[in-house]
Amino acid sequence: MTPEFSSVMTSLDLLSAAFIVLIGLGLLGIVILFIIDISQTKDAVRHNYPVVGRFRSIFSKLGEFFRQYFFAMDREEMPFNRAERDWVDRAAKGEGNTIAFGSTKNLKVPGTYIFVNCAFPTLDEEAVDMQPVQIGPYCPYPYNAPCFFNVSGMSYGALSTPAVKALSHGARMAGCWLNTGEGGLSPYHLEGGCDIVMQIGTAKYGVRDAEGKLSDDKLREVAAHDQVKMFELKMSQGAKPGKGGILPGIKVTETIARIRGIPVGEASISPNRHLEIKTTRDMLDMIEHIRSVTGKPVGVKAVIGGSEWLEEMCVEIHKRGMESGPDFITVDSGDGGSGAAPMPLMDNVGLVIQEALPLVSDILHKYGLRNRVRIIASGKLITPSEVAWAIATGADFVNSGRGFMFSLGCIQAMRCNKNTCPTGVTTHNPRLQKGLDPEDKAVKVANYCKNLVEEVQTISHSCGVLRARLLGRRHVRVVKDSGHSVPMNLLYPRPEILPEYKDQAEAMQPLDE
Structure with missing residues (x-):
């Protein structure tokens, strides 16, 4: 070699x-x-x-x-763009939520709302803390709701066990309520000690008898929990107005089947509507029945399409008496939600919240019922400006589902209906659930809620009012096709209260002074 x-x-x-x-x-x-x-x-x-x-x-x-x-830039992704998701992520982590070099939002797009800042804004030392608002004044057990931002209806089943645990603990830490969704009340909702709104869907999960009908005994059993503050009768939801809830069979575990009262492994399909409710009068009868059995506030959740039923409801309430109406109406947006749904319903059925919310508020005002029936806005409202807009438009409260999902770690993978959620939020695969630590995520849920509330209050102070609920339509301008903005109180002027209802309206306690 x-x-x-x-x-x-x-x-x-x-x-x-x-x-x-x-x-x-x-x-x-x-x-x-x-x-x-x-x-x-x-x-x-x-x-x-x-x-x-x-x-x-x-x-x-x-x-x-x-x-x-x-x-594309941050604002061009759907259904939630990166700027929105990044804001929630920073808020949930408790990080500084400032940005640099100017807004990435195109403020000349028609429909954009701009808050009218005051020349002499409210000083921090002058500001008033968020005030509780009473719901259900005619109930034996009215609810003094402490927070205007709360967790929307997302069922246990649609969400995983650790996700519901985190929401329960986080809601208690933030002082907001947690809506169960139509899947019934689970031990995991109760675990954190938060206030709870029990939703009753068309299948009556959690409060149904062996034949699937509403059970008074089950209603009393649920209402016996001090944490359960209200009941929400779901007429329709944003993801699928006109169709009942859909939970794929692969997600119907033994625990979920037991809570809902359905067979294991079979798809959970709710009826299109409540079989007992064929008219507005039937709906009011159901509300009165649930309230008489439970003693707690009862409201309805609906996507608004035709509004005739709302006017019929108002007339009927005046015939029966103020105590007969719903204690609240949750107005859902027609552009979808976290649930599984057919695309035609998600894309093209039901009014979006920007049109539905002022419509509902104005109808109640016209019939002198605005101070009787609280309004909850729901539907893609996940940032402070969106929540502040809803309050200024006429909402007493705002519910968010997907905002809180982002705070849990959701990355918008769009697999909510496939049991393969990579972050463990909407899956019942034990391996994938291990990535979601309820203790850690509960803190992020609470951070998100608290930081959003604080920034809504910041907007209100900029507009010169003492607290967020004093925001009104005069504080918002809406951009039109020309690129110029017009005051929202001119775009959506409050109607006059009908003369025959003025005396009753004046006798009602004001919402907030």
Whole structure:
């Protein structure tokens, strides 16, 4: 063997050894990262997809750079854009929620709302803390609701066990209520000690008898929990107005089947409407019955399409007496929600909240019932400006589902109906659920709620009022097709109260002074 050949072989051996060492170090690094990722519970994606899940964070950060040159900006994603999701993420983590270099929002797009700041804004020391608002003045057990921002109806079944636990604990920490959704009251809703709104869907899950009819005994059993403050009769929901709830069979576990009173593994399909309710009078009868059995406030949730039934309801309430009406109406938006739904219903049926909310508020005002019936707005309202708009338009409260899902770690993977949610929020796969630590996520739920409320109050102070509920339509301008804005109180002027109802309206306690 020549010296030259020996030298070449020695170099190759060294290179081979170095390559093997590098491969070994790389594999060791991957093992270490795997152990770190699968052991932590703050990031569900990294926990459920060790090592590989790290690329999501890397690509998200790189995306900000690449979008400047090649791709869409933050405001162009659907159904929630990156700017909105990033705001929720920062709020949930309790991080500073300021941005640099100006707004990325196109303020000349028709429909954009702009708050009218005051020349002499409210000083911090002059501001008044959020005040409780009473719901159900004619009930034996009215509810003094402490917070104007709350968790919308999302069923246990649609959401995972750790997700519901986190929402329950987080809602208690934030001082807001948690709506059960139509899937019934589970032990996980009660676990955190928060206030609860029990939703009754068309299938009566959780309060049904063996034949699927409303059971007074089950109603009393649920109402016996001090935490259950109100009952919500769901007439329709944003994801699928005109169709009942849909829970795929793969998500109907033994626990869910027991809570709902249905067979294990079979798809849970609710009727299109309550079989007992064929008219507005039937609806009021049902509300009065539930209230008489439970002693607690009862309201309805509906997507608004035709509004004739609302006017019929108002006339009927005046015939029967003020105590007969719903204690609240939850106005849902027709552009979808977290639930599984046929695309035609999600895309093209029902008014969006921007049109439905002023319509409902004005009808109640016209019939002198605005101070009798509280209004809850629901539907894609996840940021402070959207919540402040809803309050200014006529809502007493705002519910959010997907906003709180983002605070739990949802990454908008669009797999809510497939039992493969990568963050553990909407899956019953035990492996995927492990990435969602209820204790950690409860803090983020509470942070999100508290920070949103604080920033809504900041908007109200900028407009010169002492607290958020004093915002009105005069404080908002809406951008029109011309690119110029007009005052919302001119775009949606309050109607006059009908003369025959003025005396009764004046006798009612004002909402907020």
